[in-house]
Amino acid sequence: MTDVRPTVPTVPGLTGLSVLARGGYATVYRAVQESVGRDVAVKVENRRLESEGDQHRFLREARAAGRMSGHPNVIDLFDAGMTANGHPYLIMELCEGSYADRMKTNPLSPVEARDVGVKIADALADAHALGVLHRDVKPANLLISRFGEPQLADFGLAVLAEVRDHSITLDVLTPAYASPEMFRYAPPSPAADVYALCATLYALMRGRPPRWRDDVNPSLVSMVDVFGEPIPDVPGVPPELMGLLRAGMANDEMVRPTAVELRDALYAFDFNLSGPRPTAPSRRPVFSTPVRRPSESGPAPLHAEDRVSAGDTAEVGDEFAGNDEQTRAYSAPTAASPRRRRWRWLPERRTVAERSAD
CATH class of the missing domain: 1.10.510.10 (Transferase(Phosphotransferase) domain 1)
Known part of the structure; x- marks a missing residue:
């Protein structure tokens, strides 16, 4: 895994990304999910997952997180994936x-x-x-x-x-x-x-x-x-x-x-x-x-x-x-x-x- 802080990424289905918070581990953006017209938060890892094994592990754990999001006091997780240059991302409910x-x-x-x-x-x-x-x-x-x-x-x-x-x-x-x-x-x-x-x-x-x-x-x-x-x-x-x-x-x-x-x-x-x-x-x-x-x-x-x-x-x-x-x-x-x-x-x-x- 390589630590490379991404520029504003391109995430399928999202527009108008603007930075909400930056950290050593990830960057959080505010965006609009065009298909349903809602504001969402998208968290993008600063590190790249370059190996296929790392990417599979991320998607496996993202599915586990998706099951957790059904709880009324857990942030809803809408989608997960990888950007074109290998940064994993999660699309989540936006909280202020x-x-x-x-x-x-x-x-x-x-x-x-x-x-x-x-x-x-x-x-x-x-x-x-x-x-x-x-x-x-x-x-x-x-x-x-x-x-x-x-x-x-x-x-x-x-x-x-x-x-x-x-x-x-x-x-x-x-x-x-x-x-x-x-x-x-x-x-x-x-x-x-x-x-x-x-x-x-x-x-x-x-x-x-x-x-x-x-x-x-x-x-x-x-x-x-x-x-x-x-x-x-x-x-x-x-x-x-x-x-x-x-x-x-x-x-x-x-x-x-x-x-x-x-x-x-x-x-x-x-x-x-x-x-x-x-x-x-x-x-x-x-x-x-x-x-x-x-x-x-x-x-x-x-x-x-x-x-x-x-x-x-x-x-x-x-x-x-x-x-x-x-x-x-x-x-x-x-x-x-x-x-x-x-x-x-x-x-x-x-x-x-x-x-x-x-």
């Missing part, structure tokens, strides 16, 4: 802003962060149940739809970052929201997405990432050092919510909650505030275990003694898109790995029915 912009001027309240967290955790649960990872959850990848809804972006190009060169992997990840195991070149896992979402929710309320001492981005070396430091409280955030976020940012990935557990715990929070509870992010049940192609399959299914009983996840999560047993199966330990320890963060977890009865 991101939570990275929002947190710089007006950090979220705990209730708003809970609402966003429930919806994005549900999107991750859906992805993990299908064997797809995001790998770059951060405020800049949480966009705001024209209806004011949080939308998770960059599934396709984030998954494309699976490359064999570890130095490129470190270039692609965002250190402020990356889990400690990513700096050890550990294989990507759903636990890293959970860490990144909890770090993102923390930043949205505090206005800067966890353990950030000032406005200067630390180096990769110093980022490794700060993982041993405690995560400061955010003024005005209830201790219970801080405890949940700290559990999601545990240095040991084996004790973090799954995306389903994080979503359900956030949904069950009652801050005793006047603000409304979040609406259910998705009532799209998983009717059967998704069929995974070999390239998307995770490790072998759980052994019988490792499985979670249905009662453990039927409190809230059975009505949402993700399924915890499927999520666990994706991140299941192999026979040579230690069993996943049960996640604990509060001495008592009440169901929605119990809370409604109060």
Whole structure:
């Protein structure tokens, strides 16, 4: 793969391309999709995929991203392809802003962060149940739809970052929201997405990432050092919510909650505030275990003694898109790995029915 920043590309079916944002990894353009007369965003990789194998891998992962886009809190992906000179592109729903912009001027309240967290955790649960990872959850990848809804972006190009060169992997990840195991070149896992979402929710309320001492981005070396430091409280955030976020940012990935557990715990929070509870992010049940192609399959299914009983996840999560047993199966330990320890963060977890009865 060759890194060559493209000039304004020619993309079939699109006209009026103008730059929205440029980065070291890709350039985003605003354009008009002529066939249906709508404004769209097109993200074009700065690197060329010159080998046929790289191009096939991109298109395979783009199809996986297309399945994710059916979730109400995932950016819709309309099309994908290659420009004439080998730059991969994705044509997506156009959003006008991101939570990275929002947190710089007006950090979220705990209730708003809970609402966003429930919806994005549900999107991750859906992805993990299908064997797809995001790998770059951060405020800049949480966009705001024209209806004011949080939308998770960059599934396709984030998954494309699976490359064999570890130095490129470190270039692609965002250190402020990356889990400690990513700096050890550990294989990507759903636990890293959970860490990144909890770090993102923390930043949205505090206005800067966890353990950030000032406005200067630390180096990769110093980022490794700060993982041993405690995560400061955010003024005005209830201790219970801080405890949940700290559990999601545990240095040991084996004790973090799954995306389903994080979503359900956030949904069950009652801050005793006047603000409304979040609406259910998705009532799209998983009717059967998704069929995974070999390239998307995770490790072998759980052994019988490792499985979670249905009662453990039927409190809230059975009505949402993700399924915890499927999520666990994706991140299941192999026979040579230690069993996943049960996640604990509060001495008592009440169901929605119990809370409604109060």
